[in-house]
Amino acid sequence: MGSRQVTAWHGKNITVAGLGVSGISAAxxxxxxxxxxxxxxxxDSEGHRARAAELEAxxxxxxxxxxxxxxxxxxxxxxxxxxxPDSPLFAAAAAAGVDVVGDVEIAWLLRGPDAAPWLAITGTNGKTTTTQMLASILKAAGLRTAAVGNIGTPIIDVVLGEEQYDVLAVELSSYQLHWAPSVRPHSAAVLNLAPDHLDWHGSMEAYAADKGRIYEGNTVACVYNASDKATEDLVVEADVEEGCRAIGFTLGAPGPSMFGVVDGILVDRAFVDNRHKNAQELAEVADVNPPAPHNIANALAAAALARAFGVPPRAVRDGLRDFxxxxxxxxHVDEVGGVTYVDDSKATNTHAAEASLAAFEPVVWIxxxxxxxxxxxxxxxxxxKRLRGVVLIGADRALIAEALARHAxxxxxxxxxxxxxxxxxAAVREAARLAEPGDTVLLAPACASMDMFTNYGKRGDAFADAVRELAAERA
Structure with a gap:
């Protein structure tokens, strides 16, 4: 980093809000x-005081x-x-004429003149998987890269670290984008848009607008979901660099300037010569792990961003295979008595659960x-039409029960x-009782986990433990 960037921060009075991972990194x-x-x-817990002591040192x-x-x-x-955004601290900052930004904005401002470009990803669901897929593809192309942002190492630590990168795969949440007005990625993708975090953003319009910030200043490609018009609308509204292209992805056959699927093959009709007539084969659907429809869409988005950066077709295939x-x-947890048990505890909202349910049939849904x-x-x-049966747990299960009574x-x-x-x-045992050989018992809660578990990971672990206990009982 040059002396100009260091000088800009020296002696500046900065307040960092929050003593979590990103706050500590920024501080x-x-x-x-x-x-x-x-x-x-x-x-003011014991953990807070311990972290405070380390920072004070x-x-x-x-x-x-x-x-x-x-x-x-x-x-x-x-x-x-x-x-x-409506926190009293920020209201006080606004009254004092003080700007509020996030750690992603700080990371962007701290980049040196030869910093690695960002390939950025957001969306209601699939962000982490797509970012990891993209990083795997970039690595398969021999590029020095890392998956950062709303995933893994704090992005400030990566930007200021000694390791040099050719390109970064950056996952950005709507929260992070809200506080990052200066970020200008090389290329970016919005995977999908569905109501989520509306208590934070205040409205669907505000939520979508924050997601759309990821397209601002893109230089090569704005990648959108052709089956989700709201993502394309965000591209239309974005202020991008001259020559930046809108690149769609679809699970069907792609038109020009799109990525899609033809006869079980993922193809590129965007970054090829004479895209109106030609398509470049990239990988087989079988190379995507798992090859569920929503995950194939994730793979197409990752491939589009990688190809926008000039990655060769073979690296797309190899990266997807390695992922x-x-x-x-x-x-996949196990198969017991001819029934497959699948853990998608990460499906913490209805949009994610819908994608998960669409991948299996028949399903006993937990x-x-x-x-x-x-x-x-x-x-x-x-x-x-896919449901063999449903097992309900949790604080708000009555809402799902009422919807089932109305529509199924x-x-x-x-x-x-x-x-x-x-x-x-108990839920796994009830699901096993409802299931028949060939069925899938799917944990896709469509809800957050904190009523019963510390996080969705603990919920998924409990499911896997229960399946193993069931298998042992039936062995």
Missing amino acids: RALAGLGAVVTVVDGG AGVRVRLADAQTLPEGTELVVTSPGWK RPDAHRVS AGGLAKGATFDELVQKAA PQVPVVDLGRTDTGAML
């Missing part, structure tokens, strides 16, 4: 550049048990992604948890009426 980095940093957090001031008052002399606020999805994302204001009528209508009254429903962690074993 350490900015203090290292000579800024006067104060971290504020509403918590690095010269950072920390104020616990007060996340609302703006420290005197603050010139800039750097927020963690989850803090709501292994994270746990709890349409993960669902329920915290609905986060969601409704389930559309999901149940689309899935009804013929489907057997077991309402366990439980929100304890032990309910998962």
